[in-house]
Amino acid sequence: MKENKQEKIDVLMAVYNPNITFLTKQIDSILSQTYENINLIISDDSSNNEDAKQVLNEYANKDNRITLYFQEKNLGYLKNFEFLLTKSTAEYISYADQDDIWYESKIEKSIKTLKEKDVDLVYSDCKQIDENGQVLHESYLDYKSYPRVNGKENILTFSRHFAIGCACMFTKKIKEQMLPFTESVMAHDWIDVYLAAKQKGIACIEEQLFEYRLHGSNAFGGRSLKQNLCTWKQEHGKSYSAYKKYRNERVIKKAYLDGSLMCLEYRDKLNLSKNEDEEGVIDYYNKLLKTKILNIHLSKYNKYLAYKNIGKRRIKEEGIFHFPLISYLLYLIK
Secondary structure (H helix, E strand, C coil): CCCCCCCCEEEEEEECCCCHHHHHHHHHHHHCCCCCCEEEEEEECCCCCHHHHHHHHHHHHHCCCEEEEECCCCCCHHHHHHHHHHHCCCCEEEEECCCCEECCCHHHHHHHHHHHHCCCEEEEEEEEECCCCCEEECCHHHHCCCCCCCECCCCHHHHCCCCCHHHEEEEHHHHHHHCCCCCCCCCHHHHHHHHHHCCCCEEEEEEEEEEEECCCCCCHHHCCHHHHHHHHHHHHCCCHHHHHHHHHHHHHHHHHHHHHHHHHHHHHHCCCCCCHHHHHHHHHHHHHHCCCCCCCCHHHHHHHCCCCCCCHHHHHHHHHHHCHHHHHHHHHHC
């Protein structure tokens, strides 16, 4: 490896019972980055897959840029990433999933943008692939109707989650502010975006810098609203009460309100600037939870959640949030 003066970047990978083929492709893609001065820190969360442990040890023996940890007890997804953050010492940090494929310039382009824009965090677009490596969606941001957010103090960083962790690179300062995780942390890759936006800001790289894999055993969040609704219907039935439970607990509370409350706690803990719209978001979500049939205050949605390229997501969200009875009828036929 050629000598360089590049700043060190820590890549944090949480592993649990990985598919060996997916894991090796991901590690190979990280080690093959054009930006070479990286430390790949891997924490296996007490997997019962001995083959995976052997593969990890073989990689670590071949490349001294890899640091391995094997947890004696299962920490869970969030606590495993918190553990990894405590082991990071670099000025810049990236998250990595165990089953994606990074393009060789991902780190180089991320650090370049972060420095040129002088921000605390960057996130990129990606392609979504299936378990066979076939491209499902050329642009994950377009598929999920996620915003391209740039700059500081954007209410979207408080009101919704839109930047998946493996798409992000952020500064050591943000890492230090995140630790230790408070009990409210429900998405480590939401709070870092919010904290960055409250300070030097964030930047979106619209280029697809990696392939984000969707398969049977990975995260719920990679799926579409329609897919999640169908899964819920199969497990909980077609009654209106089952739908309302999904709407209130799975969508409004878990996917939106809990994240905003997390941001609010960190804002106050770190004494960051206050924005009255943030309290407005909390009030809006709490009122939505009380809606039985109809909530006509669409202006609140426009103020706190809408953006110019939201596309079909806006229609679906407005239906679930403000017209639950109509949305339920559509739920029945999906």
